[in-house]
Amino acid sequence: MSEKKTAAVSIDGLTKVFRGALARESVVAVKELSLEVAPGEVYGLIGPNGSGKSTTMKVLLGLIRPSAGRTAIFGVDSTRVESRRQVGFLPENPYFYRHLTGRETLQFYGRLCGVGRGALRARIDELLELVELGHAARRPLRGYSKGMLQRIGLAQALVQEPRLVVLDEPTAGVDPAGSRKIRDLILELKQRGIAVVLSSHLLEQVQEVCDRVGIIFNGSMVQEGRLEDLISIENQTEIILKNASADLLERIRDLAEGADAEFVKMGQPRTTLESLFLRETEGREE
Numbered sequence: 001m002s003e004k005k006t007a008a009v010s011i012d013g014l015t016k017v018f019r020g021a022l023a024r025e026s027v028v029a030v031k032e033l034s035l036e037v038a039p040g041e042v043y044g045l046i047g048p049n050g051s052g053k054s055t056t057m058k059v060l061l062g063l064i065r066p067s068a069g070r071t072a073i074f075g076v077d078s079t080r081v082e083s084r085r086q087v088g089f090l091p092e093n094p095y096f097y098r099h100l101t102g103r104e105t106l107q108f109y110g111r112l113c114g115v116g117r118g119a120l121r122a123r124i125d126e127l128l129e130l131v132e133l134g135h136a137a138r139r140p141l142r143g144y145s146k147g148m149l150q151r152i153g154l155a156q157a158l159v160q161e162p163r164l165v166v167l168d169e170p171t172a173g174v175d176p177a178g179s180r181k182i183r184d185l186i187l188e189l190k191q192r193g194i195a196v197v198l199s200s201h202l203l204e205q206v207q208e209v210c211d212r213v214g215i216i217f218n219g220s221m222v223q224e225g226r227l228e229d230l231i232s233i234e235n236q237t238e239i240i241l242k243n244a245s246a247d248l249l250e251r252i253r254d255l256a257e258g259a260d261a262e263f264v265k266m267g268q269p270r271t272t273l274e275s276l277f278l279r280e281t282e283g284r285e286e
């Protein structure tokens with residue numbers, strides 16, 4: 001055996017066909033998809049609705065069987081129950097018991113996962129603090145916002161101290177401040193060495209947290225790599241100056257043109273609408 005660390009996730013030639021009553025009603029949801037996620041890495045699966053992200057995650061988690069190919073978690077095939085020991089999952093539109101409080105929800109899932117009572121109490125306090133829901137721990141979930149529900153879902157996914165968490169559209173339907181909180185949490189998980197696989201149909205929602213992304217379309221991987229590499233424009237360079245005089249800018253322009261470089265653009269950088277919104281609303285929520 002090589003010394004190479006076992007991948008947190010390995011997906012090898014995965015195909016999933018949903019059979020309909022008639023042959024023409026069959027859907028090829030995932031087609032010969034392969035990818036690997038290293039321990040501690042944050043990987044984003046990006047693609048429009050219906051591209052096969054949730055299906056890929058469900059096969060990985062052993063919830064549905066592949067039609068061809070194989071998937072494994074820390075080297076254990078997803079079809080084996082032991083593969084689920086080290087993984088936490090936040091499904092798309094998770095269903096919770098709305099009459100349970102935040103704390104009761106975590107108690108419920110913790111016991112379901114076989115976490116002992118003594119350890120569970122401490123674990124729940126820690127998780128409630130992590131997801132910033134300590135103040136709402138005694139409130140029933142029916143009073144939670146979408147962002148709070150996603151956060152309690154994330155805490156639920158962490159209750160058995162997994163080394164991998166799978167998050168299906170964790171920020172879908174959550175407002176910008178709530179999405180930011182979830183992204184910060186994902187970064188916190190990464191700090192703790194937990195590998196994360198998340199899906200999204202919005203690239204902007206993942207670009208700040210993912211080490212690598214795979215772009216999936218119609219069930220096939222169309223592009224994969226480090227995000228900076230995928231979105232950087234290779235033959236361009238950006239220079240950002242503070243307090244530059246008009247004269248200096250003019251000289252830089254001349255210098256560039258004299259050196260056969262094409263001068264493309266000069267102006268003030270824009271913030272994103274989302275950053276603007278967050279800045280303006282900071283401290284005003286709740």
Ligand SMILES: Nc1ncnc2c1ncn2[C@@H]1O[C@H](COP(=O)(O)OP(=O)(O)O)[C@@H](O)[C@H]1O
Pocket residue numbers: 018027028029047048049050051052053054055056
């Ligand atoms: N249980 C199912 N039966 C039949 N078709 C399905 C089933 N689940 C998903 N599909 C189809 O598979 C394709 C991929 O779906 P999905 O994995 O949910 O995509 P995504 O999560 O990227 O939106 C879609 O065309 C969807 O309609």
Ligand SMILES: [Mg+2]
Pocket residue numbers: 050053054055092168
């Ligand atoms: Mg989906």
